[in-house]
Amino acid sequence: MASTTGTARRFSWEWIGVVPFFLYALLFLIIPSSFLVIGSFQNAQGGFTLDNFVGLFDETVRNSYTLSLQISLFTALAGGVFGFLMAYAAIAGGLPRFVRSFLLTFSGVASNFSGVPLASAYISTLGRQGMATILIGRQIRGEVLQNPNLGYAVAVGMVVIMSVSIIIYSWLQRKTEGWLR
Amino acid sequence: MKRFPIFGWLIIVLGILYFFTPLVGTLEWSLRIVSRDSFSLNAYTNVLMSERFQRTFGFSFIAALATIVVSVLLVAPTAYWVHLKLPRLRPWVEFVTLLTFVVPAIVLVFGIVRVYSRPPFSLMETEWGTNFLVIMGYTALSLPYTYRAVDTGLRAIDVRTLTEAAQSLGAGWGTIIFRVIFPNLRVALLSGAFLTFAVVMGEFTISNFILPGIVSFGPYMVNLNQTRPYEAAAVAIISFGLTWTSIGVIQLLGRGAPGQLAGTR
Amino acid sequence: MSFLELTNVRKLFGQVAAVENFNLHVERGEFVSFLGPSGCGKTTTLRMIAGFELPTDGTIRVNNKDITFQPPQKRDTGMVFQSYALFPNMTVADNVGFGLMIAKKSKAEIKQRVDEMLGIIKMFGLGNRYPYQLSGGQQQRVALARALAIRPQVLLLDEPLSALDAKIRISLRAEIRAIQRQLGITTIYVTHDQEEALSLSDRVVVMNNAKIEQVGTPFEIYNFPQTEFTAQFVGTLNTLQAQVRDAARGALVVDGQEISTAQKLDGFNAGDAVTISLRPERVAFYGELQKSNVLNVTIQNITFLGSIVRIQVRSGENIFYMDEFNNPFLALPKIGDQQQITFSREAVLVLKSGDARGKTF
Numbered sequence: 001m002a003s004t005t006g007t008a009r010r011f012s013w014e015w016i017g018v019v020p021f022f023l024y025a026l027l028f029l030i031i032p033s034s035f036l037v038i039g040s041f042q043n044a045q046g047g048f049t050l051d052n053f054v055g056l057f058d059e060t061v062r063n064s065y066t067l068s069l070q071i072s073l074f075t076a077l078a079g080g081v082f083g084f085l086m087a088y089a090a091i092a093g094g095l096p097r098f099v100r101s102f103l104l105t106f107s108g109v110a111s112n113f114s115g116v117p118l119a120s121a122y123i124s125t126l127g128r129q130g131m132a133t134i135l136i137g138r139q140i141r142g143e144v145l146q147n148p149n150l151g152y153a154v155a156v157g158m159v160v161i162m163s164v165s166i167i168i169y170s171w172l173q174r175k176t177e178g179w180l181r
Numbered sequence: 182m183k184r185f186p187i188f189g190w191l192i193i194v195l196g197i198l199y200f201f202t203p204l205v206g207t208l209e210w211s212l213r214i215v216s217r218d219s220f221s222l223n224a225y226t227n228v229l230m231s232e233r234f235q236r237t238f239g240f241s242f243i244a245a246l247a248t249i250v251v252s253v254l255l256v257a258p259t260a261y262w263v264h265l266k267l268p269r270l271r272p273w274v275e276f277v278t279l280l281t282f283v284v285p286a287i288v289l290v291f292g293i294v295r296v297y298s299r300p301p302f303s304l305m306e307t308e309w310g311t312n313f314l315v316i317m318g319y320t321a322l323s324l325p326y327t328y329r330a331v332d333t334g335l336r337a338i339d340v341r342t343l344t345e346a347a348q349s350l351g352a353g354w355g356t357i358i359f360r361v362i363f364p365n366l367r368v369a370l371l372s373g374a375f376l377t378f379a380v381v382m383g384e385f386t387i388s389n390f391i392l393p394g395i396v397s398f399g400p401y402m403v404n405l406n407q408t409r410p411y412e413a414a415a416v417a418i419i420s421f422g423l424t425w426t427s428i429g430v431i432q433l434l435g436r437g438a439p440g441q442l443a444g445t446r
Numbered sequence: 447m448s449f450l451e452l453t454n455v456r457k458l459f460g461q462v463a464a465v466e467n468f469n470l471h472v473e474r475g476e477f478v479s480f481l482g483p484s485g486c487g488k489t490t491t492l493r494m495i496a497g498f499e500l501p502t503d504g505t506i507r508v509n510n511k512d513i514t515f516q517p518p519q520k521r522d523t524g525m526v527f528q529s530y531a532l533f534p535n536m537t538v539a540d541n542v543g544f545g546l547m548i549a550k551k552s553k554a555e556i557k558q559r560v561d562e563m564l565g566i567i568k569m570f571g572l573g574n575r576y577p578y579q580l581s582g583g584q585q586q587r588v589a590l591a592r593a594l595a596i597r598p599q600v601l602l603l604d605e606p607l608s609a610l611d612a613k614i615r616i617s618l619r620a621e622i623r624a625i626q627r628q629l630g631i632t633t634i635y636v637t638h639d640q641e642e643a644l645s646l647s648d649r650v651v652v653m654n655n656a657k658i659e660q661v662g663t664p665f666e667i668y669n670f671p672q673t674e675f676t677a678q679f680v681g682t683l684n685t686l687q688a689q690v691r692d693a694a695r696g697a698l699v700v701d702g703q704e705i706s707t708a709q710k711l712d713g714f715n716a717g718d719a720v721t722i723s724l725r726p727e728r729v730a731f732y733g734e735l736q737k738s739n740v741l742n743v744t745i746q747n748i749t750f751l752g753s754i755v756r757i758q759v760r761s762g763e764n765i766f767y768m769d770e771f772n773n774p775f776l777a778l779p780k781i782g783d784q785q786q787i788t789f790s791r792e793a794v795l796v797l798k799s800g801d802a803r804g805k806t807f
């Protein structure tokens with residue numbers, strides 16, 4: 001009686017299917033980003049240091065972070081409130097249908113990220129052309145303080161802020177998905 | 182009797198004013214290139230005829246198409262496979278696609294330049310290499326859009342049963358993906374593609390850092406802003422028109438075929 | 447050698463056994479149903495035959511060829527799903543022709559076969575429609591045609607009618623059976639609807655809790671259930687608790703009253719507790735027709751079911767039903783009345799308590 005055991009039969013090659021995707025992620029997202037993290041812990045000679053993170057509390061750096069955050073927050077709040085009002089007006093305000101479809105078309109890009117518009121707007125503003133981005137660019141090229149490693153630390157700081165935002169965003173979105181179900 | 186919805190209309194009109202005032206301003210500005218009192222299309226003809234516009238626009242256009250192809254081929258089969266066989270990996274795939282939001286483009290491009298300007302991968306020296314890197318960077322930017330679109334599309338069809346139906350009729354994986362799954366994701370894939378297109382056409386950071394000089398459309402627009410304000414306004418109007426058209430096309434496609442659509446609506 | 451053979455098939459999902467000890471031989475051209483309650487492993491067994499699940503143990507052979515590890519693409523089985531699973535992007539004709547296109551048949555041949563199949567499912571001329579333009583019943587007919595177009599060796603159907611409404615369900619099931627007979631195709635049909643299984647099949651496989659309870663013709667399954675589960679699940683069946691009084695005579699005791707069975711009671715001893723079964727339609731009031739067994743009962747409830755009237759009666763701990771054909775002159779007792787009921791010795795079946803493990807049917 002041929003009777004192969006379950007384990008021997010169950011070995012599967014299914015994971016092969018996702019190799020290209022994760023290989024890409026490794027080569028063009030993870031390895032490049034990890035350079036920053038490593039660099040932020042190094043001084044100009046390549047030794048280990050935490051000075052760069054201390055440097056984050058310098059006035060210039062702190063100011064540009066604060067400014068970035070303020071702009072983002074304001075944009076997100078204004079966008080969220082205004083967007084909500086418009087959506088509410090279109091759906092509950094008794095307006096003809098074509099207004100609604102017009103608005104939908106108009107916000108087509110944003111609607112792909114259904115969920116919490118507030119967080120979404122916050123995140124994209126923060127990530128795109130915020131002051132911090134400009135500062136990072138200049139720092140990395142050594143234009144401001146002649147210290148690229150400080151630039152790395154500034155960038156790592158941003159990644160941290162972004163991560164927190166994304167986590168809050170995902171959490172909020174999961175919650176609203178739950179409500180809608 | 183239904184009351185006239187004053188509040189609703191007010192909000193909508195305000196919204197339209199808010200969005201269109203700058204647009205109309207820009208449009209008007211772009212038409213005043215010759216004199217303050219008359220309109221002319223010279224800014225548009227200048228731009229459209231200029232060799233730099235054609236070159237950078239052409240470059241970005243082709244880069245956008247390449248990015249769409251890479252992004253779709255990377256994301257769609259992966260999302261399909263994860264959906265079907267490896268649902269446990271789903272949060273990880275989602276995480277990777279969101280990395281683009283976590284890691285600012287400037288950080289990413291900097292890392293890419295660092296990694297690929299030295300052995301074992303010295304890709305920064307050749308034109309082929311830098312073009313390749315730019316496409317890879319653009320692909321990273323497009324991941325969240327493409328993934329979201331494909332994911333929505335996959336949720337809208339019964340992927341597992343369709344796959345099994347095709348399998349029992351003798352279809353292999355290639356046939357299943359290209360003849361059964363992709364056609365049913367058509368709308369989703371297209372909406373992802375158009376979003377990617379819009380993102381790539383306006384992209385500045387990545388191409389500016391990797392490519393030497395002004396090669397792509399984004400840096401060209403920025404440069405134009407600083408040097409030729411009327412033409413810059415004309416380009417802005419053109420880009421806006423393109424984006425508007427793209428989104429319109431997505432909506433149209435979404436409406437086109439009831440029962441077989443998937444994706445944004 | 448039978449056409450389709452499942453030998454000692456077992457399927458574990460983690461620690462949970464979805465199918466165990468499954469042994470079944472199906473002859474060429476036979477129509478076999480898997481019948482059982484939700485979660486008993488019908489779909490899992492079907493999916494192992496189709497190749498969508500690998501058995502943890504055991505072998506599956508079709509036409510003398512071991513297909514246990516063959517991928518679904520190579521198995522030559524046609525599958526019909528509960529949810530139709532038509533390709534939404536293709537017309538009816540393209541759906542039906544899909545398998546032939548995969549098999550690289552010529553355009554002319556595909557067209558001819560598609561037309562033939564559309565004729566068989568009585569949908570000639572609807573080839574250009576898309577699935578969303580069809581009713582549920584039509585969609586399922588197209589799915590059937592699609593599965594049959596490749597002339598598979600085995601046709602597998604997983605509750606194909608449960609998404610449809612009652613009328614269509616009955617007409618379509620007759621149609622499925624007619625097409626199956628016409629093409630002579632070996633068919634496995636999964637259902638949890640006993641009427642469907644009994645009316646369609648050559649043989650019925652009754653499953654419960656990952657195992658086969660009984661395999662037999664609809665006649666056997668209905669009239670001679672071998673296990674308590676089969677008796678309960680197929681038809682409305684009364685089970686009564688009894689004790690053996692005298693195995694040689696077939697004498698039993700129910701609630702202190704003696705009855706007898708025509709069944710041989712080999713292996714039972716006086717005093718053994720047994721479960722007996724009794725179909726409601728085989729029980730009558732004493733005096734209408736004289737039968738060998740008589741029981742004193744109390745009337746508990748009376749329900750009109752159209753053509754029959756179902757009466758719930760009670761004898762000691764046993765509560766069970768009897769059916770009377772409805773007619774305008776039927777004289778019914780009142781609830782709470784004491785009555786005598788009667789049934790033949792042949793109607794009394796003593797059920798085996800065990801299972802059918804290790805047997806091949």
Ligand SMILES: Nc1ncnc2c1ncn2[C@@H]1O[C@H](COP(=O)(O)OP(=O)(O)OP(=O)(O)O)[C@@H](O)[C@H]1O
Pocket residue numbers: 459463464482483484485486487488489490491638
């Ligand atoms: N992929 C799976 N992973 C884990 N358990 C599963 C899986 N598929 C089925 N099962 C379990 O196996 C058992 C048998 O399931 P199966 O689908 O075969 O039942 P069924 O008889 O077809 O029921 P129904 O009539 O509800 O369709 C169930 O307990 C089910 O929960």
Ligand SMILES: [Mg+2]
Pocket residue numbers: 488489490604
């Ligand atoms: Mg099932």
